[in-house]
Amino acid sequence: MARDERGVTAQSEDFAAWYNEVVFKAGLVDRGPAKGTMVIRPYGYRMWELLQAELDRRIKDTGHENAYFPLLIPESYLSREAEHVEGFSPELAVVTHAGGKELEESLVVRPTSETIIGEMMAKWVSSHRDLPLLLNQWANVVRWELRPRMFLRTTEFLWQEGHTAHADEAGARRETMLALDIYQEVARDLAAMPVIAGEKTPGERFAGAVATYTIEAMMRDGRALQSGTSHYLGTNFATAFDIRYTGEAGRDELCHTTSWGMTTRMIGAIVMTHGDDKGLVFPPRLAPHQVVIVPITRGGNTEVEQAADELARRLRGAGVRTHVDARPQLSPGFKYNEWEMRGVPIRLELGPRDLEAGTVMLVKRLGEEGKRAVSIDELPQLMPAILDEFQQQLLTRATEFRDSNTRTVDSWADFADAVATGWALALHCGTPACEEDIKSGTAATPRCIPLDGAPASGMCVRCGAASAYGKRVIFGRAY
Amino acid sequence: MARDERGVTAQSEDFAAWYNEVVFKAGLVDRGPAKGTMVIRPYGYRMWELLQAELDRRIKDTGHENAYFPLLIPESYLSREAEHVEGFSPELAVVTHAGGKELEESLVVRPTSETIIGEMMAKWVSSHRDLPLLLNQWANVVRWELRPRMFLRTTEFLWQEGHTAHADEAGARRETMLALDIYQEVARDLAAMPVIAGEKTPGERFAGAVATYTIEAMMRDGRALQSGTSHYLGTNFATAFDIRYTGEAGRDELCHTTSWGMTTRMIGAIVMTHGDDKGLVFPPRLAPHQVVIVPITRGGNTEVEQAADELARRLRGAGVRTHVDARPQLSPGFKYNEWEMRGVPIRLELGPRDLEAGTVMLVKRLGEEGKRAVSIDELPQLMPAILDEFQQQLLTRATEFRDSNTRTVDSWADFADAVATGWALALHCGTPACEEDIKSGTAATPRCIPLDGAPASGMCVRCGAASAYGKRVIFGRAY
Numbered sequence: 001m002a003r004d005e006r007g008v009t010a011q012s013e014d015f016a017a018w019y020n021e022v023v024f025k026a027g028l029v030d031r032g033p034a035k036g037t038m039v040i041r042p043y044g045y046r047m048w049e050l051l052q053a054e055l056d057r058r059i060k061d062t063g064h065e066n067a068y069f070p071l072l073i074p075e076s077y078l079s080r081e082a083e084h085v086e087g088f089s090p091e092l093a094v095v096t097h098a099g100g101k102e103l104e105e106s107l108v109v110r111p112t113s114e115t116i117i118g119e120m121m122a123k124w125v126s127s128h129r130d131l132p133l134l135l136n137q138w139a140n141v142v143r144w145e146l147r148p149r150m151f152l153r154t155t156e157f158l159w160q161e162g163h164t165a166h167a168d169e170a171g172a173r174r175e176t177m178l179a180l181d182i183y184q185e186v187a188r189d190l191a192a193m194p195v196i197a198g199e200k201t202p203g204e205r206f207a208g209a210v211a212t213y214t215i216e217a218m219m220r221d222g223r224a225l226q227s228g229t230s231h232y233l234g235t236n237f238a239t240a241f242d243i244r245y246t247g248e249a250g251r252d253e254l255c256h257t258t259s260w261g262m263t264t265r266m267i268g269a270i271v272m273t274h275g276d277d278k279g280l281v282f283p284p285r286l287a288p289h290q291v292v293i294v295p296i297t298r299g300g301n302t303e304v305e306q307a308a309d310e311l312a313r314r315l316r317g318a319g320v321r322t323h324v325d326a327r328p329q330l331s332p333g334f335k336y337n338e339w340e341m342r343g344v345p346i347r348l349e350l351g352p353r354d355l356e357a358g359t360v361m362l363v364k365r366l367g368e369e370g371k372r373a374v375s376i377d378e379l380p381q382l383m384p385a386i387l388d389e390f391q392q393q394l395l396t397r398a399t400e401f402r403d404s405n406t407r408t409v410d411s412w413a414d415f416a417d418a419v420a421t422g423w424a425l426a427l428h429c430g431t432p433a434c435e436e437d438i439k440s441g442t443a444a445t446p447r448c449i450p451l452d453g454a455p456a457s458g459m460c461v462r463c464g465a466a467s468a469y470g471k472r473v474i475f476g477r478a479y
Numbered sequence: 480m481a482r483d484e485r486g487v488t489a490q491s492e493d494f495a496a497w498y499n500e501v502v503f504k505a506g507l508v509d510r511g512p513a514k515g516t517m518v519i520r521p522y523g524y525r526m527w528e529l530l531q532a533e534l535d536r537r538i539k540d541t542g543h544e545n546a547y548f549p550l551l552i553p554e555s556y557l558s559r560e561a562e563h564v565e566g567f568s569p570e571l572a573v574v575t576h577a578g579g580k581e582l583e584e585s586l587v588v589r590p591t592s593e594t595i596i597g598e599m600m601a602k603w604v605s606s607h608r609d610l611p612l613l614l615n616q617w618a619n620v621v622r623w624e625l626r627p628r629m630f631l632r633t634t635e636f637l638w639q640e641g642h643t644a645h646a647d648e649a650g651a652r653r654e655t656m657l658a659l660d661i662y663q664e665v666a667r668d669l670a671a672m673p674v675i676a677g678e679k680t681p682g683e684r685f686a687g688a689v690a691t692y693t694i695e696a697m698m699r700d701g702r703a704l705q706s707g708t709s710h711y712l713g714t715n716f717a718t719a720f721d722i723r724y725t726g727e728a729g730r731d732e733l734c735h736t737t738s739w740g741m742t743t744r745m746i747g748a749i750v751m752t753h754g755d756d757k758g759l760v761f762p763p764r765l766a767p768h769q770v771v772i773v774p775i776t777r778g779g780n781t782e783v784e785q786a787a788d789e790l791a792r793r794l795r796g797a798g799v800r801t802h803v804d805a806r807p808q809l810s811p812g813f814k815y816n817e818w819e820m821r822g823v824p825i826r827l828e829l830g831p832r833d834l835e836a837g838t839v840m841l842v843k844r845l846g847e848e849g850k851r852a853v854s855i856d857e858l859p860q861l862m863p864a865i866l867d868e869f870q871q872q873l874l875t876r877a878t879e880f881r882d883s884n885t886r887t888v889d890s891w892a893d894f895a896d897a898v899a900t901g902w903a904l905a906l907h908c909g910t911p912a913c914e915e916d917i918k919s920g921t922a923a924t925p926r927c928i929p930l931d932g933a934p935a936s937g938m939c940v941r942c943g944a945a946s947a948y949g950k951r952v953i954f955g956r957a958y
Contacts, residue, residue: 030599032549033556034586039599042544042614049545065521066528070511071550071588071619071635072572077512093551093577095588099623100569107513109550109574109588120509120518129808135521140550140619144578156550329608 008341010277015221020150022279023271026342029150036148036155043342044151044267046288048158051266052138054190054285055160058182064134064162069116071140072107077115080240084114087207091143093155109142114208114233114259117163118241125165125245125255132175133165151268152225152479159263162230165243165255169234172256173211176232179260180213183228191266192283192394193217193273194402195227196474198448203432206259210234216447216474218402219272222422224447224476227269230260268479273398280343281365283394284387289323291315291383292344293360294335296351300328308350311360311376318380320387340365345390346383364390366397408472415461415475419444423476425453429460430468438462438475447474487820489756494700499629501758502750505821508629515627515634522821523630523746525767527637530745531617533669533764534639537661543613543641548595550619551586556594559719563593566686570622572634588621593687593712593738596642597720604644604724604734611654612644630747631704631958638742644722644734648713651735652690655711658739659692662707670745671762671873672696672752673881674706675953677927682911685738689713695926695953697881698751701901703926703955706748709739747958752877759822760844762873763866768802770794770862771823772839773814775830779807787829790839790855797859799866819844824869825862843869845876887951894940894954898923902955904932908939909947917941917954926953 008025009017023029028044031037040048056066072095078085093109096102110116117135125133138160145155162179166172180197187193195215205212209231217227235254237243243255274281284290295301295308308324315322323344325335332349339347349361349371359373364386374382405422409415418424419442428434428446439445453471460467487500502508507523510516519527535545551574557564572588575581589595596614604612617639624634641658645651659676666672674694684691688710696706714733716722722734753760763769774780774787787803794801802823804814811828818826828840828850838852843865853861884901888894897903898921907913907925918924932950939946 030602032551033553033595033598034549034551037549037551039549040547042546045546046544048547065525067521067524068519068527068637070513070516070518071621072511072513072516074512090579092579093574093586095572096575097585098572099625100571106576107572116512119512123509129806142550146578158547327608 008277008279011220011275012277018275018277019268019272022275022341023150023268026280028267028271032156034155036145036153038150038154038156040158040264043288047267047270047282047286048264050286050288051186051190052160055182055186055262056138058186059136059160059162062178062182064136064164066136066138068137068139069113069120071110073110073113073116075106075108077119078108080115081208081236083236084208088112088143091145093142093144110139111141111143112259112261113137113139113161113163114237115241118237118243118257121163121165121255121257122241122243125243128167128245128247131165131167131245131255132171134175135164136160136162149268149479151265151271157264159261162258162260164258165238166257167245167247167253167255169256172258173232175258176211176213176230176260179230179258180215180228183215183230183260183262186262187215187217187227187266188395190283190285191270191273192285192391192398193227193269194395194399196448196450198450198453198474200229200448201430201435201446201473203435204446206231208233208236210236214448217269217273218405218423218476219269219479220275220401221272222405222476224423224474224478225265225269225272226447226478227266228260228262231258233257233259274394275343279341281394282343282345284345284391287343287345288321289344290321290387291323291346291348292339293322293324293348293350294332294339295324295326296332296349301352304350304352304355307355307376311348311350311379314380315383318383320380320383336363345387362386366393406474410458410461412461416442419475419477423447423474424461425472426461426475427456427458427467428469428473428475429463429465431463431465434460434463434465443477444475445478447476447478449473487756487758490699490754491756497754497756498747498751501754501820502629502747505759507746507750511635513634515624515632517629517633517635519637519743522767526746526749526761526765527743529765529767530665530669531639534661534665534741535617537665538615538639538641541657541661543615543643545615545617547616547618548592548599550589552589552592552595554585554587556598557587559594560687560715562715563687567591567622570624572621572623589618590620590622591738591740592616592618592640592642593716594720597716597722597736600642600644600734600736601720601722604722607646607724607726610644610646610724610734611650613654614643615639615641628747628958630744630750636743638740641737641739643737644717645736646724646726646732646734648735651737652711654737655690655692655709655739658709658737659694659707662694662709662739662741665741666694666696666706667874669762669764670749670752671870671877672706672748673874673878675927675929677929677932677953679708679927680909680914680925680952682914683925685710687712687715689715693927696748696752697884697902697955698748698958699754699880700751701884701955703902703953703957704744704748704751705926705957706745707739707741710737712736712738753873754822758820760873761822761824763824763870766822766824767800768823769800769866770802770825770827771818772801772803772827772829773811773818774803774805775811775828780831783829783831783834786834786855790827790829790858793859794862797862799859799862815842824866841865845872885953889937889940891940895921898954898956902926902953903940904951905940905954906935906937906946907948907952907954908942908944910942910944913939913942913944922956923954924957926955926957928952
């Protein structure tokens, strides 16, 4: 009974309904009062903190420094880069009044910070010795969202945005790829998401970029989710904000800049990459609780409770994030279902008979192996490997799912068939009109031109013209 | 020569000018384009990160969970608590347009989050089992500032805001004091700031609070800086937002709530607590670089450079944040002055003759002991204790400074004299009119009623009426 009440719509039945139910029921998020805003609840925020700590370490290890730039940007700043303002104008939230007065110039709540950081870079860079300038900030941004979806598209979200300035194109392009590498590594090694790294086609570029790179992940409904982007901005923002330096030879030069970001969208990505009909499945490296212990006490059993606390203490000592669910008013069965729904990788059930035998029942979230008794004494030593194995299992499962839902296609019929349930690897002519035609016919868009794609050329899968890019493009329906 | 060019105005000559010069020259901050906003540069932000990590750990260790609430709050939320809206209205930044349209209801950029968090608490709390609800968020807030001063009063600043709900007054009051204890500990043990913890007089309370507690620090110009506050909100916000629960006996009850915050103002507090005529002096526990090594190479000396890098590696291995200043275009003397100005606790000078002798010259930032040669081999082992000693030295120095500039006074003449250069400990009648009278006469305000103040009563130092509070009040001019 408890199962039915707490259950969620099956993924296969209605994936969108499943997602919406599970993110709320699991306590990851709540709706904010302003349109499209979200409250990130502690269980969701903890996952963000775990991701943030790992991403921040990698950003610092590669020589970047964190800083903080103002939230409010003069409206005129955005207009200085023509494509940038065109891309972001429809999404802006605008402060017109402050301190009880109407402002002379309106301020926009930052949708991204290329402009204000560009303005500061121009001030800070004068010589080639000041380069590269490698900055990052952790911040909130606001982009007015008409079709909000928790974590995936919200009016406000949290992210890091890297912004760097370089002496030349080669340095800036290396930086763009370095950031993409970090994102790919974080997605794979922490979130167990086997993403494809590639370049966006011109129509999907960031507003103001010369080249945009992305990592694309496949969700369990076959759709693509852009999970991190890195942009080579050329000299576009350097020209608009006058970011110049004196070179070694004394010549005045324009900088080449980059920007790159990863956001709280990653929480939604993890939910949709690993979740199943029972609810969430969290990769251990980002799980707020890696292990939950449920003591089976039937109206109070101090010995079992103490043993559970002692086991938790020892697991924490082994570096395992462990939670003891000691709520007296709820049955063990209720708790099992709840923690399954909330995605905890490993559940330990500890009752009086287990305690007598010196064992605990271990249940993995994917459940295929059933319950097994494990020695309490040995568990703290074994647990890190059990968690690693589970982490690897999720990555393997997601990789197999993605591969079995990605088809190399050369006919329009096969293309339409492939993107109805997953991804198509196809040759494309590269023209915006043909991209638009494909989108209106199938809802699929070019997700990326994979960096490691094999050379290929021939006829466009849609229009029959000569293919572009020298390799196949991934198409899919996207979030 | 280099010294004069990079020098700053003497503190004794013009403290405000000294402060403004040093925060910019040291690379802590820059001006943002919107009125009163600041850019926190990497050197300043790193200090904030170090403080944040330690404060966050203490917040979590005491059972609080981090979450994130929206930046944009419907204007009507603020109006629900009468004193709150009155206090914050003059400082609000208001979003009237978004997504290309005028909004039906304007949104304010959060000046603080009691209202939006109150709204969510009402949704999340239903039973006594849901209490206490212990939340914290790290966020930016905006309060329109007409007289901005970097770090101390800026239109946007960063902070953590704790928000908790409790079953009764006793629980909420304990929480209020717990947060204050954490702030006092962080200020003392990390920032080497000997703050006074106390209650604010009614006229200085947070808008909407029943009681406001503060930690007050003395800056080196004798002024007070409020460095963290903790509020017992009674049932004011619970009433306004309907935060209720069913008690064990089945009765419907109102929650008692608290809120508490510490901000990037702390960076300014550290600058003004420890700085001197040469510039910044950073407490080792929050110093971005605890040690800077300056290799003396005169046109390139690979051996010295390698030895400096090797020493840095070994110091880092001993947990010491170490920076090697290898900039080839600058002289050692220039670097010494720069790192003194930037507040680095320990400087190590390493030249060919030092290297031959197996020693390095160690100079402490306060400089009283001059230079001394220390064995390179032994240094990594010695350094943690050297840093601890320096940290303690700063705390002792600041405590002595504060104590020698705080006077217990019983006459108006002595009072006026004391607050001209420091703090006065005086009896006060507690009436707002008399507070106002003191302020207009001396610019001094009641900073707090110290928690550990000895019982005292008698006549008000200003008006001669009977004293209130049962103890002396600290008065001082404040930032």
